[in-house]
Amino acid sequence: MTFLLLLSTPVCGALLLGVFGARRWAAHLNVGVSLITFIAACALTTQVVNSGPLLAAHEQFFVDSFNVFLVTLTAFVGLTTSIFSRPYMRVEMTHGRVAPTRLRLYHSMYQLFMATMLVALTTNNMGLLWVSMEAATLSTVLLVTLYRTPASLEAGWKYFILCGVGIAQALFGTILLYFAAEKVLGAAGGTALLWTHLNAVKGHLEPTVLGLAFVFLFVGYGTKVGLAPLHNWLPDAHAEGPTPISAVLSGLLLNVAIYAVVRCKVLVEGSLHSQLPSQILMCFGLLSVVLAAFLLWRQRDIKRLFAYSSIEHMGIITFAFGMGGPVANFAALLHMTVHSLTKSAIFFTVGHAAQKAGSQLMEDIRGLITLSPTIGWGLMMGSLAILGMPPFGVFASEFLILTTAMREQPWATPVLLAALGVAFAAIFGRVQPMVFGETTAKRLPHPPALLPVFAHLAIVLMLGLYVPPYLADWYRAAARLIGGE
Amino acid sequence: MTGTPLDLQLLNLCAALLLLLSFAMLAQRRVVTLVSLLAIQGVLLFVATLLLAWRTGERHLYLSAALTLALKVLLLPWLLHRLIRRLQVYWDTEPLLNISGTMLVGLLVVIFAFGLAQPIAALASTATRSAIGIAVAVILLSFVTMITRRKAMSQVVGFLSMENGLFFGAMSATYGMPMIVEFGVALDVLVAVLVLGVFFFQIREQFDSLDLHHLESLKESSTSSKTTPPVSAQSGQEH
Numbered sequence: 001m002t003f004l005l006l007l008s009t010p011v012c013g014a015l016l017l018g019v020f021g022a023r024r025w026a027a028h029l030n031v032g033v034s035l036i037t038f039i040a041a042c043a044l045t046t047q048v049v050n051s052g053p054l055l056a057a058h059e060q061f062f063v064d065s066f067n068v069f070l071v072t073l074t075a076f077v078g079l080t081t082s083i084f085s086r087p088y089m090r091v092e093m094t095h096g097r098v099a100p101t102r103l104r105l106y107h108s109m110y111q112l113f114m115a116t117m118l119v120a121l122t123t124n125n126m127g128l129l130w131v132s133m134e135a136a137t138l139s140t141v142l143l144v145t146l147y148r149t150p151a152s153l154e155a156g157w158k159y160f161i162l163c164g165v166g167i168a169q170a171l172f173g174t175i176l177l178y179f180a181a182e183k184v185l186g187a188a189g190g191t192a193l194l195w196t197h198l199n200a201v202k203g204h205l206e207p208t209v210l211g212l213a214f215v216f217l218f219v220g221y222g223t224k225v226g227l228a229p230l231h232n233w234l235p236d237a238h239a240e241g242p243t244p245i246s247a248v249l250s251g252l253l254l255n256v257a258i259y260a261v262v263r264c265k266v267l268v269e270g271s272l273h274s275q276l277p278s279q280i281l282m283c284f285g286l287l288s289v290v291l292a293a294f295l296l297w298r299q300r301d302i303k304r305l306f307a308y309s310s311i312e313h314m315g316i317i318t319f320a321f322g323m324g325g326p327v328a329n330f331a332a333l334l335h336m337t338v339h340s341l342t343k344s345a346i347f348f349t350v351g352h353a354a355q356k357a358g359s360q361l362m363e364d365i366r367g368l369i370t371l372s373p374t375i376g377w378g379l380m381m382g383s384l385a386i387l388g389m390p391p392f393g394v395f396a397s398e399f400l401i402l403t404t405a406m407r408e409q410p411w412a413t414p415v416l417l418a419a420l421g422v423a424f425a426a427i428f429g430r431v432q433p434m435v436f437g438e439t440t441a442k443r444l445p446h447p448p449a450l451l452p453v454f455a456h457l458a459i460v461l462m463l464g465l466y467v468p469p470y471l472a473d474w475y476r477a478a479a480r481l482i483g484g485e
Numbered sequence: 486m487t488g489t490p491l492d493l494q495l496l497n498l499c500a501a502l503l504l505l506l507s508f509a510m511l512a513q514r515r516v517v518t519l520v521s522l523l524a525i526q527g528v529l530l531f532v533a534t535l536l537l538a539w540r541t542g543e544r545h546l547y548l549s550a551a552l553t554l555a556l557k558v559l560l561l562p563w564l565l566h567r568l569i570r571r572l573q574v575y576w577d578t579e580p581l582l583n584i585s586g587t588m589l590v591g592l593l594v595v596i597f598a599f600g601l602a603q604p605i606a607a608l609a610s611t612a613t614r615s616a617i618g619i620a621v622a623v624i625l626l627s628f629v630t631m632i633t634r635r636k637a638m639s640q641v642v643g644f645l646s647m648e649n650g651l652f653f654g655a656m657s658a659t660y661g662m663p664m665i666v667e668f669g670v671a672l673d674v675l676v677a678v679l680v681l682g683v684f685f686f687q688i689r690e691q692f693d694s695l696d697l698h699h700l701e702s703l704k705e706s707s708t709s710s711k712t713t714p715p716v717s718a719q720s721g722q723e724h
Contacts, residue, residue, distance in 0.1 A: 060665070127666030134673045138680050145687055153688050160684070161640060164677065165631065168647050171670070172624065175655045175662065179605065182659050190663040208604050 021104030062124030170220020202270030243351030281322030288315030331400035367439025393463030527557030620654030
């Protein structure tokens with residue numbers, strides 16, 4: 001029941017907002033719908049925590065400890081982003097960057113995007129997973145081009161074509177997976193693409209086909225994760241779309257894509273009895289970390305800077321999942337959580353800062369601390385958190401990943417450390433003058449409402465200092481699930 | 486083979502024609518013809534699915550044949566033709582690689598595709614397993630089409646043809662995916678074309694052309710200032 005509520009709320013919200021999205025109260029409705037989704041997600045979580053995995057709708061949907069935590073996270077960030085988007089989009093409207101009628105598209109697509117991500121997370125059917133990942137792309141293409149500037153159109157086109165082609169590879173991978181599964185499970189009954197069934201028989205699936213399938217699935221979903229060398233769409237889409245969309249793309253969509261990769265990896269590893277999937281994950285993860293860290297230096301646009309930082313963190317997570325084992329998986333899950341919270345918080349502050357400065361170029365943004373202490377401190381704290389400074393949660397997860405890497409993949413540790421150092425210097429060197437630099441602009445008359453930013457950062461801080469036992473159990477259960485016992 | 490039944494021969498003929506069509510697409514520069522080729526590809530897929538449905542007696546294949554007919558033969562080409570008329574894009578500009586060069590690349594791609602498909606085909610138990618290589622070739626050739634074209638419209642036709650190749654691959658390897666997945670994929674394709682329709686009008690409004698070389702400013706070292714309001718339509722490139 002809660003499950004039905006969880007999936008139907010954003011869909012109904014999308015329909016309602018498709019009709020009333022241009023009204024004055026549409027942004028409130030958007031928040032309301034997101035709130036109901038979040039409550040449903042919380043209810044679902046308690047249900048799963050209390051009574052174990054849950055199958056619904058003829059086994060087409062499946063919730064276990066791995067995806068339920070991502071569902072909650074998605075619903076939570078969706079809620080805070082909708083809260084942030086309300087004043088942000090109003091200002092954009094008064095600046096004349098978006099026409100009120102376009103807000104209808106914006107609100108409706110926002111909810112549709114949430115719906116597709118929730119379906120992708122909860123579906124048990126690998127085919128439906130593909131369908132909803134593609135739908136997630138489609139629902140955000142028009143959001144990236146919301147401002148209709150040449151640059152945003154270009155970003156949207158790149159996003160569509162690269163992700164479309166990438167995800168077509170994933171479809172081929174899915175077909176191959178079905179091809180292998182059908183021999184074991186049979187085509188009748190339509191269970192051959194259900195993850196739970198596949199997981200039960202993964203040892204009997206044809207290894208050659210599954211190996212090939214994994215390559216295609218990895219390329220496909222990896223494009224959506226933003227792994228190098230198919231990361232080109234990501235900075236453009238993040239920089240040119242409205243900031244709330246950058247926040248959900250970075251904080252949520254990338255997580256969902258990683259989730260898809262990990263689900264595939266679990267199956268293939270069980271069939272292959274070899275290290276191939278792990279090695280692919282580690283290799284491309286590391287490549288993304290290194291490439292992103294160096295590309296960070298060339299950025300002048302603040303949103304592109306943090307988009308590259310997302311690529312870097314996705315690389316770290318992919319690398320950690322590649323190493324496998326309970327500790328690395330635990331750390332990767334923790335990193336997914338803290339990255340998602342921190343990065344969306346950063347985008348919230350960046351959005352406000354760019355809006356005040358009237359530019360996304362970093363050299364135009366100066367002295368945030370005098371303009372508005374909340375924005376200044378928010379950006380500073382967020383950047384320190386994302387760079388892995390000690391009290392924050394990112395430090396905890398990166399520390400775990402690095403120590404595991406030292407033990408299991410010693411060759412990778414210096415590379416990772418160097419890349420993290422380079423990224424630190426690049427981001428900190430740019431954020432510092434933006435926050436503390438001299439400015440001639442006047443202090444803002446009203447402090448902006450940045451409740452979502454500090455809520456996110458507070459959770460990240462808490463996760464760095466103390467992971468509550470139920471949450472730790474939950475992560476451990478999920479890590480075990482991925483680790484294949 | 487002397488003992489090959491007629492329906493299987495016809496199926497193989499369809500597969501061969503699909504491959505031929507992919508090459509025709511690779512060479513074709515008229516956008517309208519490109520869309521017609523896509524429609525013919527849809528017809529072939531429809532015929533192949535029907536034949537396969539008749540041969541295997543699988544009921545869901547009839548349904549997916551009907552879906553192919555509705556979506557790929559009628560709806561999508563109609564939508565694309567309408568778009569072409571409204572946007573008045575009839576010709577693609579000179580491709581990045583000349584036609585004969587593209588053809589050579591295409592040949593290599595086909596060889597690679599058959600190599601890739603071999604292990605899969607060896608394991609397949611379907612009657613149409615010999616067509617798997619062709620399906621992979623169609624996918625990769627569409628990919629080449631997308632890479633070598635400049636006009637947004639031709640790239641989209643390439644994208645849709647890739648989807649057709651995937652569909653054909655699924656059909657020849659496993660007699661089609663579960664129905665729910667096929668419906669989902671069809672829905673996605675339809676939505677993609679609708680989104681692109683909207684998108685094309687936006688590009689046109691902004692650049693006065695659907696030539697993709699306008700969309701090449703977002704480079705890594707891009708220094709274009711985001712502060713200036715968008716300068717509409719760089720120059721009146723004819724389409």
